[in-house]
Amino acid sequence: xxxxxxxxxxxxxxxxxxxxxxxxxxxxxxxxxxxxxxxxxxxxxxxxxxxxxxxxxxxxxxxxxxxxxxxxxxxxxxxxxxxxxxxxxxxxxxxxxxxxxxxxxxxxxxxxxxxxxxxxxxxxxxxxxxxxxxxxxxxxxxxxxxxxxxxxxxxxxxxxxxxxxxxxxxxxxxxxxxxxxxxxxxxxxxxxxxxxxxxxxxxxxxxxxxxxxxxxxxxxxxxxxxxxxxxxxxxxxxxxxxxxxxxxxxxxxxxxxxxxxxxxxxxxxxxxxxxxxxxxxxxxxxxxxxxxxxxxxxxxxxxxxxxxxxxxxxxxxxxxxxxxxxxxxxxxxxxxxxxxxxxxxxxxxxxxxxxxxxxxxxxxxxxxxxxxxxxxxxxxxxxxxxxxxxxxxxxxxxxxxxxxxxxxxxxxxxxxxxxxxxxxxxxxxxxxxxxxxxxxxxxxxxxxxxxxxxxxxxxxxxxxxxxxxxxxxxxxxxxxxxxxxxxxxxxxxxxxxxxxxxxxxxxxxxxxxxxxxxxxxxxxxxxxxxxxxxxxxxxxxxxxxxxxxxxxxxxxxxxxxxxxxxxxxxxxxxxxxxxxxxxxxxxxxxxxxxxxxxxxxxxxxxxxxxxxxxxxxxxxxxxxxxxxxxxxxxxxxxxxxxxxxxxxxxxxxxxxxxxxxxxxxxxxxxxxxxxxxxxxxxxxxxxxxxxxxxxxxxxxxxxxxxxxxxxxxxxxxxxxxxxxxxxxxxxxxxxxxxxxxxxxxxxxxxxxxxxxxxxxxxxxxxxxxxxxxxxxxxxxxxxxxxxxxxxxxxxxxxxxxxxxxxxxxxxxxxxxxxxxxxxxxxxxxxxxxxxxxxxxxxxxxxxxxxxxxxxxxxxxxxxxxxxxxxxxxx
Numbered sequence: 001x002x003x004x005x006x007x008x009x010x011x012x013x014x015x016x017x018x019x020x021x022x023x024x025x026x027x028x029x030x031x032x033x034x035x036x037x038x039x040x041x042x043x044x045x046x047x048x049x050x051x052x053x054x055x056x057x058x059x060x061x062x063x064x065x066x067x068x069x070x071x072x073x074x075x076x077x078x079x080x081x082x083x084x085x086x087x088x089x090x091x092x093x094x095x096x097x098x099x100x101x102x103x104x105x106x107x108x109x110x111x112x113x114x115x116x117x118x119x120x121x122x123x124x125x126x127x128x129x130x131x132x133x134x135x136x137x138x139x140x141x142x143x144x145x146x147x148x149x150x151x152x153x154x155x156x157x158x159x160x161x162x163x164x165x166x167x168x169x170x171x172x173x174x175x176x177x178x179x180x181x182x183x184x185x186x187x188x189x190x191x192x193x194x195x196x197x198x199x200x201x202x203x204x205x206x207x208x209x210x211x212x213x214x215x216x217x218x219x220x221x222x223x224x225x226x227x228x229x230x231x232x233x234x235x236x237x238x239x240x241x242x243x244x245x246x247x248x249x250x251x252x253x254x255x256x257x258x259x260x261x262x263x264x265x266x267x268x269x270x271x272x273x274x275x276x277x278x279x280x281x282x283x284x285x286x287x288x289x290x291x292x293x294x295x296x297x298x299x300x301x302x303x304x305x306x307x308x309x310x311x312x313x314x315x316x317x318x319x320x321x322x323x324x325x326x327x328x329x330x331x332x333x334x335x336x337x338x339x340x341x342x343x344x345x346x347x348x349x350x351x352x353x354x355x356x357x358x359x360x361x362x363x364x365x366x367x368x369x370x371x372x373x374x375x376x377x378x379x380x381x382x383x384x385x386x387x388x389x390x391x392x393x394x395x396x397x398x399x400x401x402x403x404x405x406x407x408x409x410x411x412x413x414x415x416x417x418x419x420x421x422x423x424x425x426x427x428x429x430x431x432x433x434x435x436x437x438x439x440x441x442x443x444x445x446x447x448x449x450x451x452x453x454x455x456x457x458x459x460x461x462x463x464x465x466x467x468x469x470x471x472x473x474x475x476x477x478x479x480x481x482x483x484x485x486x487x488x489x490x491x492x493x494x495x496x497x498x499x500x501x502x503x504x505x506x507x508x509x510x511x512x513x514x515x516x517x518x519x520x521x522x523x524x525x526x527x528x529x530x531x532x533x534x535x536x537x538x539x540x541x542x543x544x545x546x547x548x549x550x551x552x553x554x555x556x557x558x559x560x561x562x563x564x565x566x567x568x569x570x571x572x573x574x575x576x577x578x579x580x581x582x583x584x585x586x587x588x589x590x591x592x593x594x595x596x597x598x599x600x601x602x603x604x605x606x607x608x609x610x611x612x613x614x615x616x617x618x619x620x621x622x623x624x625x626x627x628x629x630x631x632x633x634x635x636x637x638x639x640x641x642x643x644x645x646x647x648x649x650x651x652x653x654x655x656x657x658x659x660x661x662x663x664x665x666x667x668x669x670x671x672x673x674x675x676x677x678x679x680x681x682x683x684x685x686x687x688x689x690x691x692x693x694x695x696x697x698x699x700x701x702x703x704x705x706x707x708x709x710x711x712x713x714x715x716x717x718x719x720x721x722x723x724x725x726x727x728x729x730x731x732x733x734x735x736x737x738x739x740x741x742x743x744x745x746x747x748x749x750x751x752x753x754x755x756x757x758x759x760x761x762x763x764x765x766x767x768x769x770x771x772x773x774x775x776x777x778x779x780x781x782x783x784x785x786x787x788x789x790x791x792x793x794x795x796x797x798x799x800x801x802x803x804x805x806x807x808x809x810x811x812x813x814x815x816x817x818x819x820x821x822x823x824x825x826x827x828x829x830x831x832x833x834x835x836x837x838x839x840x841x842x843x844x845x846x847x848x849x850x851x852x853x854x855x856x857x858x859x860x861x862x863x864x865x866x867x868x869x870x871x872x873x874x
Contacts, residue, residue: 005021007053010025010056034083047102051103054109058113080117080121112157114154115154119162132174138182153199164206172206183197193227194234194235200220243283244286265280277353288363289360294313327358327361331391340435358398360402366406376391377396393444397448400451400452409457419452423448427469439481439484446490446493453498455505474491493544500544543596568593569626572590587637590633597623616649640683643680647689650690650691657694665705668706669709685727689730697737699737703734710730714728724756729784736790736791739794740791757778760774760812778833786832790839802844809837827868827873
């Protein structure tokens, strides 16, 4: 088959010609995939063919080897592995030959395709000669600069596609040698050195053994630092990218080089072009992120700092030691803002990078940053140049979070006094002539309220004296430009959040709530602009104001607000919108309104007085009517928010909710079977739990259908794994709610739980993401067991499964390294484990001794739980 013409025709401007060519290519692919791939590789390698056909040949090749969708990617890999080895060898040979092509685009495409092939074959040990062949290109005397460049690009792409265990150490050594030689200034062109430096960046993951060797490490660092001084901008930029990656990967061995690295990066920040300076700043940001991570390990259990596992390096405190020199540099960078660039715009420039780095430095060193930054704030906050005013205000906002972490009350009270003296200046700047100054000031106020306004904690920058002016300025500023008004809404949110559950401390804030609600409702529906971010921010802030409203004033506030929100949601359903953009905006608005209704429902259901609770019962029919109509919208975001509101309504109305289930049930089924939008599926799973807990026995007629779908979901590989732990938890809720009616599901549900328990035992303990998922899965399995044990206790139907559950409990208890439980999951897992041990012993009764036998591990575990700071766990 002459494929060139088809590839050219597939790019024709004539739709008929293009469609016919695409059809012919698809047929050939389906009829004989190996031959099709071989022809594409020959086309790509042939220097006499048109550039256009070669380009498309490379694109088609890549798309037949790799896609983003994991299921399709797996299928493509299986297709490739099924091809006869002779065909594959020919294809690889043509691709390797193309690396020496005279056409740059063909070389680059071939490098990318080779990496995709390597991602499949190298882990399977099906291409052991690849690295050797590529390295041979680098050492042959007659190898052209073009061949060396494309070979280095290939090595870089291959390292990006495969993982550390896929290469032997001697192969890693050879790759690093070739790459470092490619960076040599005296022997190579700038194009080759750029390719080599980028390849090194991708190969660093494999260099752990080399970085443990001081001689090899020092040579690598020397080459990178020399390359960072190259004449070519792109080469310098790539070198600093390497340094930023090394800061993350090999933090523990950087001490020897930090003085040189500080000088190198400082000079780049102060004097180099922006692309290079950005990467130099990224080096320091990477150091900060590493030290913040180490600080989290330390504070997770201060008593165990000296016994941390080997994979946690010592905290070298590079940022703290460098702060006197580093912080002034970052403050100067803040003054390099561009005109008319809002935080709204997400433009990454040197000023934005400096701002981000300053925030990270504050989180790294804590309160010691304050005396280094406050003089800059005071000196610049009233200067005529708007750059100075904006930088001053941002600097204050940037350090607030980090400088308040881990501080005792005395320090926080002094900090509040210090910042309180600046509040009037900040409120004055909310009327600044410059939009960027106002936006940053609103952002900084929001940060101050978030971290220095905690009446419950005994400290706050807000007093009865400055609150009236604060509220007055914020309420007026929601009428400002949308970027400013959005940040103002966030400031209102954090101000109100400080008064949530503050009791008597919130009394002097309550009189302002009606005015604040009025201003937020105005901001959410401003007629002078159409800004989704502002609308969303206004409704989110409204939610927080409702949450913090006192129980005595809540009935009147909620009654009036509920009427407005229901009317607005009803209006969105009546509008006939045709454009896709209009439908998307309508869906976002409906999602926000459903979110407000959810918060109102939750506020009402938590009230003690009957007057407040009666509001919900009188409005429930109208709300459910609107929620069910919202499901006609195709946006998954709206479905999620409506579902969450329905879950809250089920909790609020209890058994009365049963009348809505006949109509709602079809939407629950649809949500549970929505694998494509798995977040919506997960939300629906949670709402099923809310409904089951509210209706108890009334849900029995629907349980056959619900359980069938849940069990099908658990056995499906197509459903995102994150949805499966909540399903196990809901199965426990169902069992607990319908008691002995759950018996008929035990024989199908428990084996699913056992298979999930086996999966937990097989998980890779070196994968942080997998560890977190494993902790979540263990919690949910224990919750499912607890629900079933309690619900079916009378029938003793779980007796045959007691031994397997006991073994799973033993497995979790024997996991050696408790630090491998991700922070945040430790307490949850301990709670679930304690509960299921209790429920199992309750089922066994006097038989507990026979099963539990030696109680040493259990006593040790419960003793550790009793030492916890968590009262619920104890």
